[in-house]
Amino acid sequence: MDFANRMYGIDSSPIRKAFELARTIQNPINLSIGQPHFPCPPNIIDALTKAARDGKTSYTLTGGIPELKSAMAEKYRTQNKISYAHEDRILVTSGISSALFLLFNALVNEGDECLVVSPYFLMYPAMLKFYGGKVVPLEESFKPEDLESLKSKKFKLIIFSNPSNPTGKVLSKEQLKALANLAENTGAYLISDEIYELFDYDNQFFSIGSEYEKTITLTGFSKTYNMTGLRLATILAEDKVIKALTTLQQYTVVCAPSITQWAGIEALKTDMSAYIQDYKEKRDFVYESLKDYYPIQKSGGAFYSFFQVPVTDEEFIQRAVKKDLILVPGFIFCDQKNFVRLSFATEWDTLKRGMIALQELSKES
Amino acid sequence: MDFANRMYGIDSSPIRKAFELARTIQNPINLSIGQPHFPCPPNIIDALTKAARDGKTSYTLTGGIPELKSAMAEKYRTQNKISYAHEDRILVTSGISSALFLLFNALVNEGDECLVVSPYFLMYPAMLKFYGGKVVPLEESFKPEDLESLKSKKFKLIIFSNPSNPTGKVLSKEQLKALANLAENTGAYLISDEIYELFDYDNQFFSIGSEYEKTITLTGFSKTYNMTGLRLATILAEDKVIKALTTLQQYTVVCAPSITQWAGIEALKTDMSAYIQDYKEKRDFVYESLKDYYPIQKSGGAFYSFFQVPVTDEEFIQRAVKKDLILVPGFIFCDQKNFVRLSFATEWDTLKRGMIALQELSKES
Numbered sequence: 001m002d003f004a005n006r007m008y009g010i011d012s013s014p015i016r017k018a019f020e021l022a023r024t025i026q027n028p029i030n031l032s033i034g035q036p037h038f039p040c041p042p043n044i045i046d047a048l049t050k051a052a053r054d055g056k057t058s059y060t061l062t063g064g065i066p067e068l069k070s071a072m073a074e075k076y077r078t079q080n081k082i083s084y085a086h087e088d089r090i091l092v093t094s095g096i097s098s099a100l101f102l103l104f105n106a107l108v109n110e111g112d113e114c115l116v117v118s119p120y121f122l123m124y125p126a127m128l129k130f131y132g133g134k135v136v137p138l139e140e141s142f143k144p145e146d147l148e149s150l151k152s153k154k155f156k157l158i159i160f161s162n163p164s165n166p167t168g169k170v171l172s173k174e175q176l177k178a179l180a181n182l183a184e185n186t187g188a189y190l191i192s193d194e195i196y197e198l199f200d201y202d203n204q205f206f207s208i209g210s211e212y213e214k215t216i217t218l219t220g221f222s223k224t225y226n227m228t229g230l231r232l233a234t235i236l237a238e239d240k241v242i243k244a245l246t247t248l249q250q251y252t253v254v255c256a257p258s259i260t261q262w263a264g265i266e267a268l269k270t271d272m273s274a275y276i277q278d279y280k281e282k283r284d285f286v287y288e289s290l291k292d293y294y295p296i297q298k299s300g301g302a303f304y305s306f307f308q309v310p311v312t313d314e315e316f317i318q319r320a321v322k323k324d325l326i327l328v329p330g331f332i333f334c335d336q337k338n339f340v341r342l343s344f345a346t347e348w349d350t351l352k353r354g355m356i357a358l359q360e361l362s363k364e365s
Numbered sequence: 366m367d368f369a370n371r372m373y374g375i376d377s378s379p380i381r382k383a384f385e386l387a388r389t390i391q392n393p394i395n396l397s398i399g400q401p402h403f404p405c406p407p408n409i410i411d412a413l414t415k416a417a418r419d420g421k422t423s424y425t426l427t428g429g430i431p432e433l434k435s436a437m438a439e440k441y442r443t444q445n446k447i448s449y450a451h452e453d454r455i456l457v458t459s460g461i462s463s464a465l466f467l468l469f470n471a472l473v474n475e476g477d478e479c480l481v482v483s484p485y486f487l488m489y490p491a492m493l494k495f496y497g498g499k500v501v502p503l504e505e506s507f508k509p510e511d512l513e514s515l516k517s518k519k520f521k522l523i524i525f526s527n528p529s530n531p532t533g534k535v536l537s538k539e540q541l542k543a544l545a546n547l548a549e550n551t552g553a554y555l556i557s558d559e560i561y562e563l564f565d566y567d568n569q570f571f572s573i574g575s576e577y578e579k580t581i582t583l584t585g586f587s588k589t590y591n592m593t594g595l596r597l598a599t600i601l602a603e604d605k606v607i608k609a610l611t612t613l614q615q616y617t618v619v620c621a622p623s624i625t626q627w628a629g630i631e632a633l634k635t636d637m638s639a640y641i642q643d644y645k646e647k648r649d650f651v652y653e654s655l656k657d658y659y660p661i662q663k664s665g666g667a668f669y670s671f672f673q674v675p676v677t678d679e680e681f682i683q684r685a686v687k688k689d690l691i692l693v694p695g696f697i698f699c700d701q702k703n704f705v706r707l708s709f710a711t712e713w714d715t716l717k718r719g720m721i722a723l724q725e726l727s728k729e730s
Contacts, residue, residue: 003609004474004496010612040422048624049414057405059593094459094596094618101617109369127616131369228424229623231459231596244368247375251492252466253459257622258594259413 047266051259064092080207095231117160119334144178155188166341167306168299170204180212195220196302282344289355293362303345412631416624429457445572460596482525484699509543520553531706532671533664545577560585561667647709654720658727668710
């Protein structure tokens with residue numbers, strides 16, 4: 001008995017492997033985790049439990065509860081300056097991963113070329129390959145003029161995370177406009193994954209959807225409010241895209257978890273600035289601690305630092321483990337094999353121990 | 366900009382259309398709904414809110430929390446008599462639809478023939494076609510000897526819901542053994558969708574997994590405890606199947622909603638017999654009310670009755686709407702066009718109004 005052919009290209013996520021590894025070490029310095037270290041704020045928990053007590057345990061409409069869609073439309077209009085945002089253009093999904101899966105499933109045919117800003121969130125190439133798409137990487141440091149030579153190509157989609165997982169890079173407005181321009185020229189869908197939008201330490205973040213109406217904008221609740229286990233995200237896109245994805249969702253998760261949707265409305269009212277400020281200080285601390293030891297750039301957003309190490313990533317990860325330090329190898333995010341990803345979404349104590357370990361590791365060769 | 370080819374075969378579920386229709390009628394007699402009318406029991410709500418207050422809002426392990434898997438293994442061993450059930454063989458998913466989607470995605474290649482017991486849950490053919498599978502229907506009234514002629518075929522999978530949505534039929538032990546035998550002979554995966562297992566009014570239900578170890582057994586929480594919006598189900602299968610599906614889940618929903626998983630443990634301890642008894646009485650009432658008006662069989666399980674009407678289903682549905690009665694047309698569940706599905710998961714008042722409307726409708730022609 002065989003599986004479908006598409007299954008033979010996918011493998012367990014190495015991030016999950018790091019997760020398992022961390023469980024085997026007592027008191028690990030775990031800098032591999034892609035989720036905030038702070039708890040989900042209590043007012044969101046209250047909204048969640050209120051929805052449960054009010055009996056909101058049944059299926060919702062496939063596309064999501066109107067109240068959340070309406071609140072999201074308002075958020076897009078005011079915070080992201082996306083003037084055309086309206087609830088008919090919004091689909092509520094069971095987390096960003098679910099949103100990406102719907103999108104790739106709905107869009108990608110065997111052989112389709114897809115432009116992926118690199119380094120990339122590992123799910124993009126994994127799922128694109130699953131459906132037979134071909135990944136064309138584009139270095140995140142690209143200049144607008146670098147895209148000229150690509151205008152004669154035919155891309156099915158262009159995708160990036162902004163701010164970036166794994167590098168923390170915030171794409172500039174010029175870069176984003178150039179990508180939108182390329183999408184328009186090549187007939188590609190432009191997918192802007194903005195799950196880390198609030199983690200923007202130097203006020204550089206810009207939603208390209210505010211300029212280019214055909215953008216497919218992905219917004220998650222997981223990272224911002226530490227609701228990773230509650231599974232909630234939204235997709236903002238043109239009517240016909242939302243309609244098709246909603247139909248597909250009827251046959252996949254049916255609807256996002258009902259009570260999480262109600263909690264999402266409360267989440268949008270929550271002030272997270274103290275947490276963001278804390279992460280900004282951690283971002284600075286990581287940079288200051290490592291800049292004399294590694295070639296490292298200051299992250300603009302998200303809660304990651306991605307830097308080159310003196311040996312292969314796999315070798316470096318093994319050396320780190322001997323110091324109880326857990327990192328994620330860079331090869332899963334790009335074609336390079338001598339980078340690592342560090343998450344600074346953790347307690348100060350852990351982060352400080354991690355910096356000492358990394359300073360020591362830089363001297364081994 | 367086009368969608369992927371696979372998207373052009375799928376359409377909005379007509380059940381969802383009925384759902385929308387019901388919203389336009391004041392005080393409708395809605396017998397279209399595929400979920401229990403009773404509330405989710407309070408002890409389950411308590412477990413849900415406790416998990417939220419305890420901060421269980423982060424990602425869980427992809428395969429599900431060990432505590433739920435362990436409780437499910439115990440349930441499979443004691444209630445379903447599946448002696449080999451063990452937590453390594455269990456994957457926790459975001460509802461049965463999600464489980465089916467993982468399975469079809471992981472198993473079905475273009476052109477694969479799949480045996481589907483008919484009438485069938487509409488998602489089976491919809492998703493099989495989505496991945497290029499070919500549906501071979503098998504009448505649910507089949508006799509074991511009818512399968513002899515199929516033994517030379519090569520099926521990728523054999524799937525059925527037991528008890529059945531939409532007919533309420535509970536397959537006999539002999540039928541199930543014959544299907545297992547056919548699976549063994551043809552190398553097919555045997556998928557037993559047991560989401561309605563507790564709705565078994567005459568003690569006929571039998572888990573074929575207890576006899577045939579290669580069975581893929583699907584168990585849901587949604588229908589039993591009215592947790593349809595909370596998204597929880599489990600898959601019990603051979604190790605290698607669970608391993609592959611778990612990998613795929615990393616790239617889809619990542620994990621089932623965390624707090625729902627904790628609530629699931631409590632759900633397993635909940636006595637639902639009073640609700641089941643109420644539905645048994647409703648099952649009898651529907652049969653007694655309609656048997657002199659329509660050719661109808663008494664349902665053995667689930668909460669549906671599926672019967673022939675004197676005109677086409679579409680015509681009958683339209684006539685019913687004029688009496689504020691909402692039903693689901695049979696054509697979406699089988700090749701016949703003169704059946705309707707009625708759900709008796711509703712209040713007595715509504716059900717009584719529905720029976721009167723149906724008695725009146727039988728006289729129109």
